[in-house]
Amino acid sequence: MVTCFLKYVIDPLKIAQFEHYSKLWIDLVNEMGGLHHGYLLPHEGPSNIAYASFSYPSLAAYEEYRNAIPQSPKCQAALDYAVEHQFIVSYERNFFKPLFEGVETAARLF
Template identity: 35%
Template sequence: MTVTCFIRYQIDPFQREAFKRYAETWGRIIPRCGGNLIGYFLPHEGSNDVAWGLIGFDDMAAYERYRSVLKDDADGRSNFELAQSLRFILREERTWLEDVGATRDVARQVTP
């Protein structure tokens, strides 16, 4: 069973660029530590203080292995410390979702 960690962030809207840099840094760290980075998403229209991150794993055991590797990753620790020092993340919530495989990454069939 493939699972996705859906992370909802409440961010300081005046520090949007700091969160963007934080997310881009995870783009290098997460795959290296064993996670399948689906992506980070910034607010575009509507609410200006909610962002999301989605990370996939083969199963919860793969997530536990990822956490163990991440704990020892110097860049990962540094990125966490950056977020804490600049305080651009006001709140973080995690939800675990089971992927419906037949619906994942289905390309559009209509060409623009």
């Protein structure tokens, strides 16, 4: 499994628009074979930083998702919304191997 972790710098005056965009992508990733873990929107602390993470079974499965985006009208509509409303200043994308089980949990599985 691979988890994509995103850090966004957003316009703090457009958090509502970013929230709408985030909800679109949660549904899209889940519809396209991934598991979206949600977004973390600004609350306390910096008003212009947000995070998101989602997982795919493998990096190859993630690449299939990325390659399907240009052919998806729903994905294109979400991307168009972001361009129209200009709420994302920049973002960083990193990939991680998630670990969901502790020693005790893994021992109970076998």
